[in-house]
Amino acid sequence: MEYDVLRENGKIAHENNHFLKDHGVRSADIMGSIGSGKTSLIIKMAEKLIAKGIRVGAIAGDVTGDDDFKRMASAGISVVNCNTGHECHLDAVMVRKTLKKMDLHSIDVLLIENVGNLVCPADFPLGADMRAVVISTTEGDDMVRKHPDIFLHSDVAIVNKTDIAKYVDVDVSVIKDDYSKLTGSLMMECSVKEDKGVDGIISALKLW
Numbered sequence: 001m002e003y004d005v006l007r008e009n010g011k012i013a014h015e016n017n018h019f020l021k022d023h024g025v026r027s028a029d030i031m032g033s034i035g036s037g038k039t040s041l042i043i044k045m046a047e048k049l050i051a052k053g054i055r056v057g058a059i060a061g062d063v064t065g066d067d068d069f070k071r072m073a074s075a076g077i078s079v080v081n082c083n084t085g086h087e088c089h090l091d092a093v094m095v096r097k098t099l100k101k102m103d104l105h106s107i108d109v110l111l112i113e114n115v116g117n118l119v120c121p122a123d124f125p126l127g128a129d130m131r132a133v134v135i136s137t138t139e140g141d142d143m144v145r146k147h148p149d150i151f152l153h154s155d156v157a158i159v160n161k162t163d164i165a166k167y168v169d170v171d172v173s174v175i176k177d178d179y180s181k182l183t184g185s186l187m188m189e190c191s192v193k194e195d196k197g198v199d200g201i202i203s204a205l206k207l208w
Helices: 001-021 038-051 067-074 092-099 148-152 163-168 170-183 198-204
Strands: 024-031 056-062 077-081 107-114 130-136 157-160
Touching: 001 024, 001 056, 001 067, 001 092, 024 038, 038 056, 038 107, 038 198, 056 067, 056 092, 067 077, 077 092, 148 170, 157 170
Parallel strands: 024 107, 024 130, 056 077, 056 107, 130 157
Antiparallel strands: none
């Protein structure tokens, strides 16, 4: 049964990707734990893209509520809220239903904020061109070792809040070394608050 669910999700994710491509929309699925800074990163990326004349839309995924939705809307992003109810992740069906509520002809880039979780989202691709996982220094330096699957299922990995690493007694180099050993790739450093590393993330996600 589990295999069938995942296979069906993969099929619909593939359809979502084609649907977005048919409308000329580039897309990224932003995953990460609660408090990692996903919303702040999305808003900062959107501001930079909009400043370059790129039209940005977003899906704010959360179990309940509209706090992130309101923050994105206040930043001038064309955003739709998507509450999962009891589910700890978005899935391709939820995204398909949400896409039908959006005017995709009016956006060039879609940023999907997944539910705050480092486990479940890994198994449920949504159909975005790229997948990113965001962790923060406030979570400790063992996050890659504790949650390897989500890093293996992501195209880009980001460690955020590097500006406060010394205050929470975390060595960023340990996190990056764990990621490199796991994937053979380099983890990106970011401080959204100080606007450091955000341009590089946008480029890595091929959004401009």
